[in-house]
Amino acid sequence: MLDTAQEVRPFFLTPQHIRLEDTFILFFEGQIVCDGLLTTWSIETINPEVIIDAQLLRIPQESGSDLVAAYLDSSPLGALPSAELRSLRSMLLSDSKEFFMGAGVANQLEEWLTGHKFCGSCGGLTQPHPNERALVCKPCERHYYPRINPCVIVLVVREDKMLLAKSSRHNADFYSCLAGFMEVGESPEDTVKREVFEEVGVHVGKIEYLSSQSWPFPSQLMLGFIAQYESGDINPEPSEIADAQWFGADDLPNIPSARISVAGKLISHFLNT
Ligand SMILES: [Zn+2]
Known part of the structure; x- marks a missing residue:
């Protein structure tokens, strides 16, 4: 069952491609199979029966090793009695950034696989595809690659205050930066101006790029900006924004962690400069 060959491995693996040093992340019905603090598995800790019929996708890691995402068709909880299912979102704050990024890629690839079983x-x-991370329709030769959706996330600042908003979705109990998807034909700066005006009715002037992040809910590329307030009063768009206010360092609400999110990084950058 184990593959010891040194040639380039395909992205889509069969059980014959599995290597002793592989690390596995198991997905079942969109959730991650964990065992206490254990979120990834080795060939020794896993019951091979669990992955024998799974779709296996290789995710190269920065370290040079491979994470193998195994998408299971049937519940693994019988073969792995102490395992439990956890959502990726529940791991946002509790696990290492490296694990979260790998799990995020695996989650996005599952979205892509399930959404492209058939040619559009x-x-x-x-x-x-035999060696690319792509799905192919043989009759019409179309290739389908995992799709990334670019978004902007922007912290609007005015002297020593920043504009933070509470989303009207997901019963959010924290305030964060404004964000929105880029539209066809826009530059990221165009999107920043449009989204800020649409969401809170404020015009911004100077816009500076700070940082970016892959965000796997479901597959965004977040481009993070700081924008200077120019004019207008805050007037939240109620379908998107439950509340928006100017906050200073002394009266911060609940905000996202800078460890895991670019929104938190933008806020912390502003507070520290
Ligand atoms: Zn086709």
């Missing part, structure tokens, strides 16, 4: 052009079944 001819309706034919797609198949794994």
Whole structure:
């Protein structure tokens, strides 16, 4: 069952491609199979029966090793009695950034796999590409790659205050930066100006890029900006924003962690400069 060959491995693996040093992350019905603090598995800790029929996708890591995402068709909880299922979102604050990023990629790839079983052009079944991370429709030769959706996330600042907003979705209990998807034909700066005006009715002037982040809910590329307030009074768009206010360092509400989110990083950058 174990593969010891040194040639480049395909992205879509069969059980014959598995190597002793592989680290596995198991997904079942969109959730991650964990065992207490254990969020990834080795070939020794896993019961091989669990992954024998799974779709296996290789995710190269910075370290040079491979994370193997195993998407299971049937529940692993019988074969792994102490395991439990956890959502990726529940791991946002509790686990290491490296693990979260790997799990985030695995989660995005599952979205892509389930959304591209059939060709969008001819309706034919797609198949794994032999060596690229792509799904291919043989009859019409279309290739489907994992899709990334670019978004901007922006901290609007005015002297020593920053504009933070509470989303009207998900019963949010924290305040964060404004964010929105880029539209066709826009530059990121265009999106910043449009989104800020649409969401809170404020015009911004100078816009500076600070940082970016892949965000796996479900597959965004977040481009983080700081924008200087120019004019207008805060007037939240109620379908998106429950509340928006100017906050200073002395009266901060609940905000996202800078450890895991670019929103937290933008806020912490502003507070520390
Ligand atoms: Zn097709």
